[in-house]
Amino acid sequence: MLLPKKGNASTPIEVQRKQLPIYQAKAQLLNQLRQLQNAIIIGETGSGKTTQIPQYLYEAGIGRLGLVAITQPRRVAAISLAGRVAEEKRTQIGKLVGYTVRFEDVTSSETKLKFMTDGMLLREAIGDPLLLKYTVVVLDEAHERTVHTDVLFGVVKTAQRRRRELNKVPLKVIVMSATMDVDLFSEYFNKSPVLYLEGRQHPIQIYYTKQQQSDYLQAALVSIFQIHQEAPPAHDILVFMTGQEEIEALARTCRDISKHVPDGCGSMVVLPLYASLPPAQQLRVFQPAPKGCRKVILSTNIAETSVTISGIKYVIDTGMVKAKRFNPDSGLEVLAVQRVSKAQAWQRAGRAGREESGFCYRLYTEQEFDNFLPMTVPEIQRCNLAGVMLQLMALGIPDVMNFDFMSKPSPDAVRSAVDHLELLGAVERREGPVFLTPLGKKMASFPLEPRYAKTILLSPEYSCSEEILSIVSLLSVDTVLYNPPARRDDVLAARKKFTSSEGDHMTLLNIYRAFKKVSGNKEWCRENFVNSRNMGLVKDVQAQLRDICLKLNLKLESCGSDTSSVRRCLAHGMFLNAAELQLDGSYVALDTHQPVTIHPSSVLFQAKPAYVIFNELLHTSRCYMRDLCLVDADWLLEAAPEYFGRKLHLSKT
Numbered sequence: 001m002l003l004p005k006k007g008n009a010s011t012p013i014e015v016q017r018k019q020l021p022i023y024q025a026k027a028q029l030l031n032q033l034r035q036l037q038n039a040i041i042i043g044e045t046g047s048g049k050t051t052q053i054p055q056y057l058y059e060a061g062i063g064r065l066g067l068v069a070i071t072q073p074r075r076v077a078a079i080s081l082a083g084r085v086a087e088e089k090r091t092q093i094g095k096l097v098g099y100t101v102r103f104e105d106v107t108s109s110e111t112k113l114k115f116m117t118d119g120m121l122l123r124e125a126i127g128d129p130l131l132l133k134y135t136v137v138v139l140d141e142a143h144e145r146t147v148h149t150d151v152l153f154g155v156v157k158t159a160q161r162r163r164r165e166l167n168k169v170p171l172k173v174i175v176m177s178a179t180m181d182v183d184l185f186s187e188y189f190n191k192s193p194v195l196y197l198e199g200r201q202h203p204i205q206i207y208y209t210k211q212q213q214s215d216y217l218q219a220a221l222v223s224i225f226q227i228h229q230e231a232p233p234a235h236d237i238l239v240f241m242t243g244q245e246e247i248e249a250l251a252r253t254c255r256d257i258s259k260h261v262p263d264g265c266g267s268m269v270v271l272p273l274y275a276s277l278p279p280a281q282q283l284r285v286f287q288p289a290p291k292g293c294r295k296v297i298l299s300t301n302i303a304e305t306s307v308t309i310s311g312i313k314y315v316i317d318t319g320m321v322k323a324k325r326f327n328p329d330s331g332l333e334v335l336a337v338q339r340v341s342k343a344q345a346w347q348r349a350g351r352a353g354r355e356e357s358g359f360c361y362r363l364y365t366e367q368e369f370d371n372f373l374p375m376t377v378p379e380i381q382r383c384n385l386a387g388v389m390l391q392l393m394a395l396g397i398p399d400v401m402n403f404d405f406m407s408k409p410s411p412d413a414v415r416s417a418v419d420h421l422e423l424l425g426a427v428e429r430r431e432g433p434v435f436l437t438p439l440g441k442k443m444a445s446f447p448l449e450p451r452y453a454k455t456i457l458l459s460p461e462y463s464c465s466e467e468i469l470s471i472v473s474l475l476s477v478d479t480v481l482y483n484p485p486a487r488r489d490d491v492l493a494a495r496k497k498f499t500s501s502e503g504d505h506m507t508l509l510n511i512y513r514a515f516k517k518v519s520g521n522k523e524w525c526r527e528n529f530v531n532s533r534n535m536g537l538v539k540d541v542q543a544q545l546r547d548i549c550l551k552l553n554l555k556l557e558s559c560g561s562d563t564s565s566v567r568r569c570l571a572h573g574m575f576l577n578a579a580e581l582q583l584d585g586s587y588v589a590l591d592t593h594q595p596v597t598i599h600p601s602s603v604l605f606q607a608k609p610a611y612v613i614f615n616e617l618l619h620t621s622r623c624y625m626r627d628l629c630l631v632d633a634d635w636l637l638e639a640a641p642e643y644f645g646r647k648l649h650l651s652k653t
């Protein structure tokens with residue numbers, strides 16, 4: 001049975017808009033939204049909430065006195081949705097419809113509908129706590145409960161109240177969610193009404209594995225080709241995985257195998273989808289596959305609810321997700337591959353039944369599923385809160401410990417965050433209350449994690465601000481290097497000339513310097529496996545960070561070839577992320593004594609220096625340190641004599 005694909009690209013966009021489930025509810029919805037100051041809207045993924053509601057508001061003249069902000073947890077969603085809405089409105093992006101994400105602002109004085117990351121709206125609130133630019137704030141994807149959205153709940157609630165008290169133009173707050181569990185939202189916003197959109201969910205057949213799978217990637221591969229051999233080509237497959245590296249690796253394997261499948265099996269296009277994918281490639285997932293060809297999309301949890309892809313009949317759910325995990329005792333935040341919640345698993349399954357009945361293959365047993373957590377724990381309860389605490393204090397929130405959180409973080413986590421900020425010199429405790437120091441105030445002006453902001457602010461002392469700005473920019477942009485495993489030897493040969501025995505930071509800096517020397521020449525980038533687009537972004541980021549430095553009157557100097565001052569500065573700013581080599585050749589993180597390992601991608605993998613600082617921890621089979629820099633023990637002691645002297649017995653090398 002060959003079913004035609006629905007919503008194909010040739011349907012005019014106006015018709016597509018009217019076919020969305022939300023269109024039926026438009027009049028009623030507008031009627032309600034006109035009257036309500038707070039509303040919660042629930043609707044299945046793909047019903048048209050994100051793309052249509054902002055347009056409906058605009059067309060009906062609701063909130064005309066200001067802008068409509070629509071927040072998204074992910075930058076890629078903000079960018080692609082703004083693009084889609086601009087297309088529907090037949091305008092150029094950046095005019096009526098624009099977007100603002102960290103380091104990128106595509107808006108103008110004409111912009112009325114502004115898609116933005118939740119983190120960006122929070123930053124804007126620092127300069128304008130009442131959010132006076134906006135008449136409507138739509139907090140989208142609220143069910144994801146990112147830490148920024150959670151803090152925004154409190155910020156918009158306060159802004160709304162203050163604006164009422166001050167007789168300013170009222171602020172309308174619309175919370176949108178793809179899941180039904182919204183009691184908490186409604187309760188929080190003074191029992192605001194919940195509007196349900198009629199969904200269009202078709203039945204989905206769920207299959208579990210009979211046995212536990214030790215290798216979910218292998219299991220996914222087998223399932224993809226089983227479906228590929230049995231199902232008609234018009235039925236696309238969506239596979240949920242955890243991250244870029246495994247997605248790219250599986251994509252390659254699929255492409256290789258698909259060349260050798262039996263005749264009559266049809267061909268397949270394999271499309272990755274993850275946050276750091278260049279936008280042009282992201283858009284490919286929305287295009288229908290060529291006739292007779294099957295689309296296989298390998299995606300992170302971004303396809304759970306943030307973006308809707310048509311044509312999906314089969315979902316393969318590995319049951320895994322990469323997410324933050326936090327240990328308040330140590331203050332260390334770890335990215336870990338872990339089980340999804342039941343709610344997430346249901347969202348994933350739901351992607352198979354948008355246009356007609358579908359199938360979901362769960363690569364875990366039913367017993368395993370029974371043991372999944374019912375709901376995803378809000379990020380605010382499992383991340384390092386130092387950055388958020390710094391922002392709240394910069395927002396002038398007097399009593400951070402008692403901020404009106406929808407779900408309170410644990411007191412331990414709050415204390416740990418304050419300790420972290422105190423160690424960085426950003427806050428001071430004066431008999432109980434916590435105050436932002438002048439240094440902390442400066443740190444909050446950077447859209448960066450506190451330790452990076454601190455490192456930048458320290459850099460003039462070491463006369464290496466230019467280098468530190470480059471390094472922080474390089475680390476702020478998703479990977480600037482290509483590492484195609486099939487060409488591993490070529491990559492190694494090309495990298496060799498840049499590799500620094502002092503670590504990954506210095507290696508990246510060498511590559512960046514070479515990139516600038518050839519003015520970003522495309523051919524050079526190809527030969528050296530450098531992602532030219534992301535490198536271009538690094539330059540933009542650096543320019544923005546430099547502007548902030550100039551406003552703060554920092555002296556920007558380059559240390560030239562004296563790389564030890566750069567490493568000294570990094571040691572000073574990042575001392576909380578340091579690790580020490582043990583006699584048996586293993587490493588422990590210095591503040592917790594947690595065992596850690598150098599990630600194989602690091603240039604220091606073989607070298608094993610005595611002391612390193614690292615950027616992040618990634619927990620898969622072991623706890624890996626990623627992006628390392630060689631440092632001296634003395635520098636760490638210098639950076640925080642009391643901390644290391646008291647807590648640790650750092651052996652002088």
Ligand code: ADP
Pocket residue numbers: 007020043044045046047048049050051052080081084286305306307308309310
């Ligand atoms: P919701 O927010 O309720 O999940 P959306 O408004 O995001 O729904 O999506 C509604 C529809 O718009 C989707 O089903 C899809 O067909 C279409 N759409 C959204 N983004 C794009 C895009 N970038 N390209 C093509 N179609 C899109």
Ligand code: MG
Pocket residue numbers: 046049050051140141305306
């Ligand atoms: Mg949406």
